C-alpha cells in the first residue's frame with residue numbers, strides 16, 4: 001500500500017522542474033550544447049535554423065525561444081523535436097551537461113543506427129521519447145543503470161534487436177513506463193520488473209519462452225501479443241499463451257507525408273491528420289477572448305450549467321432547467337461580473353502582476369502542458385481563439401476556446417483553489433494529468449497564479465449529461481434511449497471505480513488534509529460527481545471531469561463547491577468520505593432512470609425532484625416501474641431499468657456504511673448492462 005502512494009508521489013516530484021537558480025547551466029551553455037547537438041543530425045526542413053551560434057536570441061529567450069526548446073523560468077527543461085524528418089544520429093553527449101533537462105522527445109523522425117553510448121550520460125532525464133524512428137541494435141543497459149531518474153522510456157516502433165538487459169531493467173529505480181512494442185527484440189521476458197513499472201509493452205517483437213506469471217498478472221495481455229514464439233508458463237491460469245499466428249508485422253515503414261504534422265514556431269499552422277490529438281495551450285496574461293454570448297444558439301452544449309452554488313441560486317438553475325442557456329449566462333451577469341468583464345479583469349491582473357515582477361520583461365504567465373504526445377503549440381493561436389461561456393459551475397466558469405487551426409479546448413477558471421501552495425498544486429495536477437481511462441477526461445494543461453488557476457481539457461462538443469437530459473430543447477436534440485443510458489451508467493461507474501482505485505487512500509490509513517485533524521476520513525476521490533460534470537464524447541461515452549480537486553479547494557468553500565457535501569453526512573455533519581462519491585453516483589443513476597432533474601443539485605430546496613426520497617419510497621412500496629422515464633419505458637427497458645433504479649437507491653442510502661463501495665456498485669451496474677434490456 002505504501003508503494004502505491006510512492007508510485008503517485010515520486011513521479012510528480014521529479015516532474016517538477018528544478019529550481020533554476022541552484023542548477024542553471026552557465027550562461028550560454030545551453031546554446032552551445034544545442035549548436036553542438038545539431039551538428040550530429042541533419043535537419044532537411046530547416047526548422048532548426050535558429051539553432052546557431054550567431055542567433056541573436058538564446059534557447060530560452062522569453063520572446064523568441066529556439067524552436068523545440070521547452071523552458072521553465074529561463075531554464076531549458078525539455079527538447080521536443082517531433083515530426084521534423086530529422087535523420088542521422090543524435091549526440092546525447094552534447095546535452096549531457098544540462099542539469100535541468102528532463103525530457104527529450106524525438107518521436108516521428110528518421111533517426112537511425114544503434115542508440116549511442118552517450119545516451120546513458122544524460123543523467124537528468126525523466127522522460128525519453130524515441131518512438132517512430134529507425135533506431136537499431138540492442139536496448140542499452142546503460143539507460144537503466146545510469147539514468148537514475150528515468151521514469152518513461154518510449155522506444156516503440158523502431159527496429160531494436162537483441163535480448164532485453166533484464167538485470168538492468170529490474171534495477172531501474174524509478175521507471176514507470178517502458179514501451180518496447182513493434183521492434184525486433186528477441187530472447188525472454190525478464191522475470192523481474194521494477195515494482196514501480198506501471199506500463200510495460202513488448203508486443204509485436206520476436207520474444208520467446210514463457211511469460212513469467214508474476215509479470216503476466218501485472219499487465220494486460222495485449223502487452224505481450226504479437227510474439228509468435230511466446231507462450232504462457234504451464235500451470236498458471238493467469239499465463240498468457242499467444243497462439244502461433246501470423247508473423248509479426250514488419251517494423252513501421254518510414255513515415256509518409258500524411259504522418260507528418262507540420263510544426264513550426266509560434267505562428268505556424270498545425271494540421272492534424274488521423275486520430276484526435278488533444279492540444280492546448282494557453283497563456284492567460286495575453287489571452288484575448290472574443291466572447292460571443294449573444295450568438296449562443298439553443299444547440300450550444302453546457303458544461304456544469306446548473307450551479308446550485310456560489311453566486312448562482314436556484315432561480316438561475318431553474319431557468320436553465322427550463323432550457324434557456326441564455327438564462328444561465330444572463331443570471332450570472334446579474335450575480336457577478338459578466339464573463340467578458342471577468343476576462344478583462346484577468347488580463348489586467350496579469351499585466352499588473354508582471355509590472356510588480358519588476359524584472360522589465362513582461363511575463364506572459366506560464367502555461368504548463370501535461371502531455372507529451374502532442375506537437376508544440378504557440379501562444380498566438382490561443383490569443384486568436386474565439387471563446388464562449390460554457391457555464392458557471394460551483395468551482396468556476398468554463399469557456400470554450402476555439403483556435404483557428406481547428407482545435408478547441410475547454411478552459412476552466414478555478415475559484416477558491418488556494419488550499420495548498422504552488423508546488424503542491426502542481427504536483428497534484430501533474431498526477432491528475434497522468435490518470436488515463438476511457439471514462440475520465442484528464443486535464444491537459446494548466447496555468448497557475450496565486451489569484452487564479454486555469455485548467456484546460458479537451459473540449460467535448462456534446463456537452464454534459466445534465467444538458468442532454470434536461471437542458472437541450474432544440475428540435476434535433478438527442479434523446480437518450482435505454483441502451484444509451486445504461487452505457488452511460490456503466491461508463492460513469494467504471495470511471496469512478498478507476499478514480500477510487502488510483503486516488504483512494506488505502507483502507508486503514510487515515511490521512512488528514514490539514515495535518516491536524518486525524519479523525520477526518522480520507523477525502524472522496526472524485527468529490528464532485530454530478531451529471532453536469534459528466535461530459536459525453538462523440539460516441540456518447542461518458543467522460544468524468546472536475547474530479548480529484550478535494551485537496552486543492554479551500555476548506556471554507558468546499559461545502560458549497562463540491563457536490564459530495566450534498567450527501568446526508570455532508571449536509572448534517574460536514575464530513576465526507578469515499579462513500580459520499582457513492583451517494584453522488586446514486587443520484588446520477590436515479591437521474592438516468594427517472595429522467596428527472598434532481599433537487600439535490602440545487603442549494604435551495606425549490607425546484608427539481610427529490611429523486612432520492614422518491615425512489616426510496618417507491619422501492620419500499622413496490623411502485624418502482626412508475627418512476628421509469630417514459631422516454632425509456634416505451635423502449636422496453638422494463639425490469640432492467642427497475643434494477644438500475646434499485647442500485648441507485650442502494651448507493652444513495654442515508655447512512656454511508658450502508659452504501660456499497662464504488663467497485664461493488666460498478667459491478668452491479670455492469671451486471672444489469674450485461675443482462676441486456678429485455
Ligand SMILES: *[C@@H]1O[C@H](CO)[C@@H](O)[C@H](O)[C@H]1NC(C)=O
Pocket residue numbers: 056057058061062063064
Ligand atoms: C531575445 O530575442 C530578441 C529577438 O530575437 C532579442 O532582441 C533580445 O535581445 C533577446 N533577449 C535576450 C535576453 O537574449
Ligand SMILES: *[C@@H]1O[C@H](CO)[C@@H](O)[C@H](O)[C@H]1NC(C)=O
Pocket residue numbers: 085087088110112254255
Ligand atoms: C531517412 O534517412 C535515410 C538515411 O539515413 C534517408 O536515406 C531517407 O531518405 C530518410 N527518409 C526520410 C523520409 O527523410
Ligand SMILES: *[C@@H]1O[C@H](CO)[C@@H](O)[C@H](O)[C@H]1NC(C)=O
Pocket residue numbers: 133134158159251252253254
Ligand atoms: C528494420 O530492419 C529490417 C532488417 O534488418 C529492415 O528490412 C527494415 O527496413 C528496417 N526497418 C526500419 C523502419 O528501419
Ligand SMILES: *[C@@H]1O[C@H](CO)[C@@H](O)[C@H](O)[C@H]1NC(C)=O
Pocket residue numbers: 181182200201202203204219220221222223
Ligand atoms: C501494446 O502495444 C500495442 C501496439 O503496439 C497496443 O495495441 C496494445 O494495446 C498495447 N498494450 C498495452 C497494455 O499497452
Ligand SMILES: *[C@@H]1O[C@H](CO)[C@@H](O)[C@H](O)[C@H]1NC(C)=O
Pocket residue numbers: 045083084085256257260261262
Ligand atoms: C519528410 O520527408 C518526406 C520524404 O522525404 C517528405 O515527403 C515529407 O513531406 C517530409 N515531411 C516534412 C514535415 O517535412
